[in-house]
Amino acid sequence: MAINEFTYSGIPAEAEALRAEVREFLAHTLADYPPALRAQSWMGFDASFSKALGAKGWLGMALPREYGGTQAGFFARYVVSEELLAAGAPVSAHWIADRQSGPLINKFGTHAQRDRYLPAICRGESYFCIGMSEPGSGSDLASIRSTAVRDGEGWRVNGQKVWTTNAHHSHYMIALLRTGDKQTARHEGMSQFIVDLRLPGITVRPIRDLAGGEHFNEVFFDDVYLADDALIGSEGKGWEQVTAELAFERSGPERFLSSMALIKTMIDAIGTQPDALQAAEVGRLAARLATLRNMSLAVTAQLASGGQPAWAASCVKDLGNAFEQDIPELAQRLLDIEPRQHGGSDHAQVLAYLTQMAPSFSLRGGTREILRGIIARGLGLR
Amino acid sequence: MRELFESTIERLLADGSGSETVLASEGGVWSATLWDAIEDSGFTLAAAPESLGGADAGWADLYVIARAAGRYAVPLPLSEALLANWLLGSCGLEPQSGSLSFAANAQLTLSAGRVSGVLRDVPWGRHVQTVIAIADNDGVGPSLVVLARSQAQGIEQSLNVAGEPRDTLFFNNAVVVDSAPLPNGLSSEVLHLGGALIRSAQIAGALTRLLEMTSEYAGQRNQFGKPIGAFQAIQQQLAVFAEQTAAANIAAQAAFVQSDRALNWFAIAVAKVSAAEAATQCANIAHAVHGAIGFTQEYALQLYTRRLWAWRGEFGTATRWSQQIGAQVCAVGGDGFWPLLTQDSVSGASA
Numbered sequence: 140m141a142i143n144e145f146t147y148s149g150i151p152a153e154a155e156a157l158r159a160e161v162r163e164f165l166a167h168t169l170a171d172y173p174p175a176l177r178a179q180s181w182m183g184f185d186a187s188f189s190k191a192l193g194a195k196g197w198l199g200m201a202l203p204r205e206y207g208g209t210q211a212g213f214f215a216r217y218v219v220s221e222e223l224l225a226a227g228a229p230v231s232a233h234w235i236a237d238r239q240s241g242p243l244i245n246k247f248g249t250h251a252q253r254d255r256y257l258p259a260i261c262r263g264e265s266y267f268c269i270g271m272s273e274p275g276s277g278s279d280l281a282s283i284r285s286t287a288v289r290d291g292e293g294w295r296v297n298g299q300k301v302w303t304t305n306a307h308h309s310h311y312m313i314a315l316l317r318t319g320d321k322q323t324a325r326h327e328g329m330s331q332f333i334v335d336l337r338l339p340g341i342t343v344r345p346i347r348d349l350a351g352g353e354h355f356n357e358v359f360f361d362d363v364y365l366a367d368d369a370l371i372g373s374e375g376k377g378w379e380q381v382t383a384e385l386a387f388e389r390s391g392p393e394r395f396l397s398s399m400a401l402i403k404t405m406i407d408a409i410g411t412q413p414d415a416l417q418a419a420e421v422g423r424l425a426a427r428l429a430t431l432r433n434m435s436l437a438v439t440a441q442l443a444s445g446g447q448p449a450w451a452a453s454c455v456k457d458l459g460n461a462f463e464q465d466i467p468e469l470a471q472r473l474l475d476i477e478p479r480q481h482g483g484s485d486h487a488q489v490l491a492y493l494t495q496m497a498p499s500f501s502l503r504g505g506t507r508e509i510l511r512g513i514i515a516r517g518l519g520l521r
Numbered sequence: 522m523r524e525l526f527e528s529t530i531e532r533l534l535a536d537g538s539g540s541e542t543v544l545a546s547e548g549g550v551w552s553a554t555l556w557d558a559i560e561d562s563g564f565t566l567a568a569a570p571e572s573l574g575g576a577d578a579g580w581a582d583l584y585v586i587a588r589a590a591g592r593y594a595v596p597l598p599l600s601e602a603l604l605a606n607w608l609l610g611s612c613g614l615e616p617q618s619g620s621l622s623f624a625a626n627a628q629l630t631l632s633a634g635r636v637s638g639v640l641r642d643v644p645w646g647r648h649v650q651t652v653i654a655i656a657d658n659d660g661v662g663p664s665l666v667v668l669a670r671s672q673a674q675g676i677e678q679s680l681n682v683a684g685e686p687r688d689t690l691f692f693n694n695a696v697v698v699d700s701a702p703l704p705n706g707l708s709s710e711v712l713h714l715g716g717a718l719i720r721s722a723q724i725a726g727a728l729t730r731l732l733e734m735t736s737e738y739a740g741q742r743n744q745f746g747k748p749i750g751a752f753q754a755i756q757q758q759l760a761v762f763a764e765q766t767a768a769a770n771i772a773a774q775a776a777f778v779q780s781d782r783a784l785n786w787f788a789i790a791v792a793k794v795s796a797a798e799a800a801t802q803c804a805n806i807a808h809a810v811h812g813a814i815g816f817t818q819e820y821a822l823q824l825y826t827r828r829l830w831a832w833r834g835e836f837g838t839a840t841r842w843s844q845q846i847g848a849q850v851c852a853v854g855g856d857g858f859w860p861l862l863t864q865d866s867v868s869g870a871s872a
Contacts, residue, residue: 421851429862
């Protein structure tokens with residue numbers, strides 16, 4: 140029974156012991172960092188902050204020491220991650236590299252590839268983006284058309300990616316490209332490549348989001364030549380590799396802590412004497428969050444023991460996204476304070492920002508409807 | 522111990538707690554055969570110390586028993602007996618064999634070995650031999666008392682929405698079977714808190730069974746030439762059902778594990794809120810997917826949905842527990858929220 144994938148796991152003592160040190164570091168380093176910026180959560184970019192984390196040994200915590208990691212383990216990494224997110228620290232620069240590109244390279248890469256990419260990821264100096272979506276391929280990822288074709292010793296890449304978060308700040312993209320015949324089975328003929336975004340023939344253009352921010356991009360490949368060692372993992376196994384990555388991408392605390400800055404300003408705006416409705420709703424919020432965290436930790440325990448909890452990760456993300464999307468609405472229900480893009484209180488500004496960002500929570504990293512389809516398949520319905 | 526408990530109780534209840542047994546119980550019958558089987562296997566004494574004939578199991582291990590009680594809609598005070606014998610052991614009193622329940626809502630005074638007062642909402646009160654409750658002991662503070670139901674002067678019968686007895690018992694100068702002062706560290710709310718704990722696990726068990734039934738039905742029922750489970754509209758609802766069931770299970774299990782040796786107020790409050798919320802959403806979806814057949818008395822769906830509607834409110838509704846959590850959160854403010862949520866046990870919150 141799929142529900143048994145959720146077995147409660149506490150945090151081991153040695154991992155939990157990190158928490159106080161991380162909190163102290165964040166209190167000191169982010170002392171003057173305002174709520175309106177903390178509201179950006181894991182979209183906030185600050186390369187110097189990422190390097191400082193690398194110097195503390197808080198990146199690459201699940202990667203081997205041989206390649207610059209600390210091997211502190213999944214739970215230690217979890218404690219650091221959730222503390223960073225709870226504080227609204229600007230983690231965007233290293234986030235994707237640390238969360239999934241590093242582990243992907245460690246799992247599927249050659250010794251030379253690990254040696255080349257992992258140490259800089261662990262130092263917080265090398266940033267990655269994920270090239271999956273294309274103009275005609277969003278939820279239907281298997282329909283991608285960008286190609287990598289054999290060319291002498293290397294590969295020739297043509298096509299376009301879109302909605303690529305942080306491509307404009309990243310050194311590398313892990314791109315899913317078509318390397319085989321489209322006529323074969325739907326999920327075959329795709330491979331993953333590490334693409335150096337400085338190569339000739341690559342154009343990166345930011346796309347402004349509805350709030351005016353620049354987080355995602357379109358990326359064009361015009362006859363880009365990749366050396367043979369740009370291929371990561373096995374040719375034709377791109378789909379399986381991407382699927383393995385998704386459990387990392389969908390189960391972490393960033394799938395339910397995106398509205399954390401607003402939770403804090405809302406509690407402060409309510410004050411220490413809540414009315415009956417405010418007390419009930421704040422308490423319900425706390426209960427939902429505590430339970431989501433336990434679900435996420437259950438998936439972490441499975442990842443730590445080498446499992447493939449893709450189904451459980453989908454549950455965490457869908458339930459988590461619904462939670463973080465509810466927070467701006469809850470703020471409007473509990474307080475008579477309108478959102479303000481400029482001026483107004485910290486709470487009004489954070490509310491304005493997150494009201495506008497909330498729709499993206501259940502789009503990025505797999506839509507609500509796609510996740511529920513995966514969950515239904517796990518129930519034996521598809 | 523947990524694996525042994527789980528396999529044994531599952532086997533026992535799969536055989537003994539079928540629809541006929543549950544329906545007969547709603548007709549007023551005490552399921553004596555099933556109770557004897559449960560008692561013979563030692564489950565009612567599981568939480569009692571070994572020196573007193575129990576298995577000295579903590580709540581982390583008792584979880585699977587309470588969840589199974591929900592999964593099989595057991596029409597008996599099985600999880601109530603776990604809690605009662607756990608508390609007796611915690612107070613240094615002998616565990617009670619025989620049918621046993623408790624009153625979380627009691628106005629009792631104890632004086633010179635005799636009690637007077639009223640016990641409200643006693644699960645299975647009309648049937649059990651023994652009831653425990655907390656009494657005011659003249660100037661000494663709260664005491665745990667063990668009462669023989671036969672000593673009750675009167676009984677006011679009441680049923681919850683699932684037809685389970687929740688009776689009011691009146692005592693007048695009745696001799697106690699046993700009593701002891703509540704030790705330090707146990708509040709007079711301990712039975713209310715423990716009640717919320719066991720109900721959260723029963724809800725998790727009932728939801729898990731309901732999810733199996735509903736997924737199976739969606740795969741079998743054909744309309745428009747295919748199983749209704751092939752329609753995305755149904756799939757999307759069942760996905761939410763699964764998420765909520767997972768949430769209720771993990772929240773209940775977390776509460777049991779974190780309460781292993783001392784009840785953890787915060788974890789139990791979270792579990793009751795999460796379980797109640799899941800119960801509401803999932804009962805709704807289960808009925809939507811089953812259509813008219815699920816609305817009949819004959820079909821087993823109602824055995825579970827009606828229990829969910831009953832149990833979610835017992836020992837505190839989601840609103841009541843939420844308000845108490847919310848008051849704590851607001852008291853610590855925005856910066857205190859995350860530390861409160863991530864600390865293992867909230868200070869002053871253990872019962």
